[in-house]
Amino acid sequence: MAGKREEKREDLKARLIEAARNRIASEGLANLRAREITQDAGCALGGLYTAFADLDELVIHVNSSTLAALEHSLEETAGPIDGPVDTLRHLARGYLAFAVANRNLWRALFEHQRQSTPDWHLAEHLFLIGLIAEPLKQLQPSLSDEARFIRARTLFGAVHGVISISLEGRFVGLPLEVLEQEIDDFVGLIARGARA
Template sequence: MTKALERREKLRVDLIQAAEQMIAERGLAGLKTRDLAREIGCANGAVYNLVADVDELVLRVGSRTLLRLDEALSAAEGAGAPSPQATLIRIAIAYCDFAAENLELWRALFEHRMAADKPLPDWSINDQLQLFRHIYQPLAALFPERSPEELGITARSLFSAVHGMVALGLEQKLVAVPLPALRKEIANLVHAMIDGLIGRAEQKGSAAAD
């Protein structure tokens, strides 16, 4: 019984790769089951033997995108660390660059919405939470007195702020921003946010001494 399952697995991998390429080329809205079936050489109905529905397919592609994003952020934090500030800025720039280079796949991560009655599977939620990890460590170095809970909240806030700048910056709806200008803006505002957070922490800490 191995032969059948092997073929199934190979087809499933092909399907997810084809879906990834299709989203990258035509956007999430351009993903069609019939085109996918033709691409991997099977009947359109067969797609539902490999995957429960299109939602799962999009989530599986998203999982791959998140993995590559994770690698890109790891590479950014890996290279020599002059200071936690510099590391955080490099991570933010790496996030921007990844989004620009994988525009449609990155958008698909946030554009996709499940039906209200079918929530995200756990494995998908877990994928997403891994991202904050990259920001957590430099933040912990900057604010050693903060609790893990506080650091987690701050990490999510920082990530969300950078995400917003990238999301609206890469949007063609508004005035198109040249990528170098966007990178500069992000570096500048991240630097300001960190400086501001440090300043406010010192102010707070010294209040007892006054």
């Protein structure tokens, strides 16, 4: 009996995550409403609070699925890679492509504010830093693990910042038609500097 109940709860969670994901993708995080999500998921409003503590927890699970999709996308788009500089360029291009194709879901990863984020979800974000740190290890083998992790976070922050202000249409942002080339050149410049 308990197994059946847990199975139903897991099914409800999956439907709510999918409904919230679809709403965020089409309308953005700011327009997310519990009543609309539960309606889309085919359950009563109270069902959301049976499956999740609150709407914030549901968003964390949506963001978790977005991170998994991003990781899969970066792995799937891998072509022939010629060394660490090419790897970093590839990662930056893949990150940009994902952000452009999934704008609202990508933005939700950074817009969602919560007083305390579970450790498991924070750890999920670190895969990006790990992907960047690996080629940096080849470029700067003398860096300690801690320094390499910091450098990877800095590089991620720089690329993310350029993409973010550009996709938001800020006055210093770049038009989409030149954004990929500029990111590519920027990452190449940083990587060559790191090698030197």
